[in-house]
Amino acid sequence: MSLGEFDLIAKYFDRPARRNPLGVGDDCALLAPAPGMQLAVSTDMLVEGRHFLPTVSAEALGHKALAVNLSDLAACGAEPLAFMLALSMPKVDEAWLAGLARGLFALADAHEIELVGGDTTAGPLNLCITVMGQVPAGTALLRSGARPGDQLWVSGQLGLARLWLEALHGPVALDGTDFTAARLAMELPNPRLALGRALRGIASSALDLSDGLLGDLGHVLRRSGAACHRDRTPLGAEIEIDRLPRHEALARQPEPIQQLCMLCGGDDYELLFTAPPGAHGAVLEAAAAAQTAVTCVGRITPEPGTRVIDRNGAPIATPWASFDHFAGPTP
Template sequence: MGEFDLIARYFTRKPQRAALGVGDDCALLQPRPGTQLAISSDMLVEGRHFLSTVNPAFLGHKALAVNLSDLAACGAEPLAFTLALSLPQADPAWLEPFSRGLLALADAHGCELVGGDTTRGPLNICITVFGEVPVVAGRSQALLRSGARAGDDLYASGTLGDARLALEVFRGNLSVPEAVFAQARQRMEQPTPRVALGQALRGIATAAVDVSDGLLGDLGHVLAASGVGACIDTSIAIDLIASCADSLGAPGTFSLNQRLAFVLAGGDDYELAFTAPPSAREAVMAAARLTQTAVTRIGRIEPEPGLRLVDARGRLLDETYASFDHFA
């Protein structure tokens, strides 16, 4: 199978929203008047971002999901994406489920594949995604990292720490009941990008970021961009891990410190962390209900720089947790 046969067979589709899609030197996109184009790129490398044993359909899903999560953090509506794919070989048994998982998620979000590149080499997937954000009265409605203000509430969507739990099981560092592992593995291999929530938070949230490298690390980008600090109530945050064995009849499987490490610094969650003023609490919960997304208030933004962790009594914790960094 040649390169162009591969593209035609697995990745060429009739354009829907794009003016021109796969097959030419450039794709052509035409954003609607009164919008801005939101663009993000992410790369997945075998052995670094995913295991070689992963189901190709799940990998296709995740490859796009991590990019859609960036659009979600910006409050953008997905429009289109490009795919750059390095493959050891053109294997139909791998390509068919990979493209199926990729395009199923693309269809679910109205985000069409409009081009890219393929080459022979180590397995590497790079996607660039394009989305639209409205401009109202000359002002962009995009959610940014730089808008958090002292006094804002701090929220997290969905659950955190499940993907890290699954990774530690794969590494042989943890042994958990099969039901716990299955739940955690699904969260690691098939994350849910919170696109609808991001759009629903436009005009409500003051800042947002997608949680990909770990809550503390990604929240740190918001604090730095906004020039503020934050306090997280760990007694609330600790319950964000859905795959906790304590809730499935296996008490004592995780220590308190393990659970906090997974939730606060686990990574690969692809949830949203965002801020909003206390006056917007009802609006935040309405957005959560509208999009059928769990949202938890886990702390507050403070004027003093830095990130502080406290227990249920408000006492500072001494522990530190390091989020993922490719070059640390």
């Protein structure tokens, strides 16, 4: 006999809360952040065929569904507290649900975040997670704090997830080792929570890289420009392409493929952040404490627009667009 909705929840998603103060099991979850803290809340949705392929393992899907939401908390410098899961699926598949729960809760336990509610229904495969975290009042990292002269930083490496898509769709050929590395980058992103917390009070702005470096940087430039210009003119940026950190699998590809993947790839879930030049040493100390590699890749400029330059300062054409859920990428 197939499981009903509430039996399904009880078997795969209901477990005792491991941290307080949380209230679970009623019509609403009750959360109380610690005194002097603000709640940080974000929602992300993963839709089959749009964000993941039917061939992805259930365990990897559970990991990624939570990871992409935790990445938003990282970008605000928040500490994870609780999350909710809304799950739509065509039919009950207990083996698949067991794998999903394993991947989901392995990452949840690693970051001490509790599942406190949600919803399940029949329909196309779709996972929607809402995360809640807490951050000391007034210390959250925002997109609006960048200023001209600030250095531009990224964590980790860029472009490997997009490289997997390029190999999957045919333009790029990868050997087994490189293909596996690229696939793991796409399916098992690592939210940079420790780095986000370490950057509080150091970084002037931050966001996570989900839709590509050029597109996501544009959000910082617009929000920061609106914060410092009466006419809301965006700030600008200069990116030194040779400084962009890349996996050896990507470095083996032709230069145009490298540029496409690093600048417009999306699904990196690394942190993009800015900091004043005088905070350079503090950034490196924070990164070391968080055990996360960071690279200074450019600077914020007062003139609108993003310029990508080579090692000699010459501009590089960037004829691509970052991912847009309705327009799609333009390779």
